[in-house]
Amino acid sequence: MIEILLVAASDERAREIGALLRDSGMAHNLRSEAGDARHLVRHAAHLKKTDLLIIEADALSAADLGALEQASTHAPQLTCMLVTPALSTDMLMAAMRAGVRHVLSWPLDAHAFARELSHVAGKKHAQTRRAARVLSFVAGKGGVGTTLVAANLAYVLAAARDKRVLVVDLNQLFADATLLLTDKPPPATLHDLCTQIDRLDAAFFEACVARVHPNLDVLAGAGDPVKAGELRASQLQRVLELVREQYDVVICDVGQEINPLSIQALDQSEAICVVLQQTIPHLHASRRLLDLFGQLGYAANKTRLIVNCYDKREQVGVDDIERTLGARPAHLLPPDEKSARHAVNQGMPLAAAAKSSALAKSIDVLATALCPAQHEPAKRSLARLFAPKAGAAQLKPSH
Ligand SMILES: Nc1ncnc2c1ncn2[C@@H]1O[C@H](COP(=O)(O)OP(=O)(O)OP(=O)(O)O)[C@@H](O)[C@H]1O
Numbered sequence: 494m495i496e497i498l499l500v501a502a503s504d505e506r507a508r509e510i511g512a513l514l515r516d517s518g519m520a521h522n523l524r525s526e527a528g529d530a531r532h533l534v535r536h537a538a539h540l541k542k543t544d545l546l547i548i549e550a551d552a553l554s555a556a557d558l559g560a561l562e563q564a565s566t567h568a569p570q571l572t573c574m575l576v577t578p579a580l581s582t583d584m585l586m587a588a589m590r591a592g593v594r595h596v597l598s599w600p601l602d603a604h605a606f607a608r609e610l611s612h613v614a615g616k617k618h619a620q621t622r623r624a625a626r627v628l629s630f631v632a633g634k635g636g637v638g639t640t641l642v643a644a645n646l647a648y649v650l651a652a653a654r655d656k657r658v659l660v661v662d663l664n665q666l667f668a669d670a671t672l673l674l675t676d677k678p679p680p681a682t683l684h685d686l687c688t689q690i691d692r693l694d695a696a697f698f699e700a701c702v703a704r705v706h707p708n709l710d711v712l713a714g715a716g717d718p719v720k721a722g723e724l725r726a727s728q729l730q731r732v733l734e735l736v737r738e739q740y741d742v743v744i745c746d747v748g749q750e751i752n753p754l755s756i757q758a759l760d761q762s763e764a765i766c767v768v769l770q771q772t773i774p775h776l777h778a779s780r781r782l783l784d785l786f787g788q789l790g791y792a793a794n795k796t797r798l799i800v801n802c803y804d805k806r807e808q809v810g811v812d813d814i815e816r817t818l819g820a821r822p823a824h825l826l827p828p829d830e831k832s833a834r835h836a837v838n839q840g841m842p843l844a845a846a847a848k849s850s851a852l853a854k855s856i857d858v859l860a861t862a863l864c865p866a867q868h869e870p871a872k873r874s875l876a877r878l879f880a881p882k883a884g885a886a887q888l889k890p891s892h
């Protein structure tokens with residue numbers, strides 16, 4: 494998905510560029526603004542997230558060139574394209590000096606335009622290779638809240654922590670992770686993807702996921718146990734290899750089934766979150782899970798115990814859990830039936846449907862614990878760099 498900002502002098506040409514973008518078949522988000530390049534300063538914050546800036550103009554003034562130069566200097570990921578009906582050698586040279594790398598004459602040639610777009614998409618793909626943190630959510634018993642926790646944690650990381658997040662629903666029965674985040678049906682399932690695994694590439698993958706937030710995709714579960722049974726660990730391995738490069742966090746809703754497929758996800762996970770509640774059967778099932786993880790060779794510190802619907806008045810307390818499972822719970826989530834039901838029935842994450850609920854707040858704390866913010870040196874914000882300084886010197890081109 495490429496993020497495009499179009500700044501166009503002519504409304505009519507802006508509409509035509511929009512139509513060409515749609516026809517190109519390239520996945521994109523377009524924001525269109527009327528005006529000149531010199532007004533880029535107004536979009537300083539947005540430029541940070543933009544891959545392609547298209548300027549449509551008859552001419553470029555010194556102020557336009559200065560603003561373009563600042564934009565390309567301070568948003569290094571940005572590719573600048575100029576579209577003009579009045580291209581001259583002088584204009585071409587000035588635009589290139591200001592950081593414009595693609596210059597096209599109006600009327601646009603659809604093929605040339607599509608070729609430039611695919612360069613931008615290729616550049617973005619090369620820049621955005623990531624190494625996702627894979628987190629798996631498992632439970633010894635059904636109905637403990639594994640999917641609710643996994644899906645809502647994913648949403649918080651995407652919407653409030655600006656991470657690119659993918660949820661992979663590995664449930665073998667009637668997988669429902671998508672239902673907790675959207676009321677729209679997913680375009681495809683993990684089973685659909687795996688049965689066409691030879692076609693797998695970034696574009697095919699993108700066509701298979703449900704985009705529930707600009708930062709959050711969900712790969713829906715197989716949908717029924719028969720189809721789920723056909724999935725192969727080697728297929729999931731290929732999917733995970735691909736998605737690790739595209740997302741910051743990959744969350745696998747494993748549920749209860751431990752089989753070659755889910756072991757593939759667990760092997761690749763940095764942390765395995767075991768969700769349980771405060772009853773003896775839950776302790777028993779969780780103990781068996783932890784024993785199994787020991788047999789699979791996982792270090793004890795790879796697992797995190799998450800107690801859902803925690804109530805301190807319950808007979809089985811935190812000390813009992815620690816004694817039985819050999820580790821203190823990493824997090825305690827409160828019971829909040831009203832908020833949980835309200836969110837689930839609307840197909841909305843808790844952070845949107847019941848933002849101030851105790852459960853939403855507790856999931857936010859869990860997000861920080863599982864994905865702590867990395868220490869980054871203080872960055873000068875683009876907005877500050879664009880802020881007007883005394884005098885008019887800031888918009889001067891360097892040539
Ligand atoms: N902290 C909570 N407070 C109140 N209700 C909750 C809480 N967590 C989950 N629930 C509710 O419990 C039910 C089961 O949740 P969920 O589907 O997430 O469990 P699961 O472990 O994924 O189940 P399954 O075994 O079917 O995969 C849902 O109705 C959900 O809204």
Ligand SMILES: [Mg+2]
Pocket residue numbers: 639640641664669748
């Ligand atoms: Mg579930």
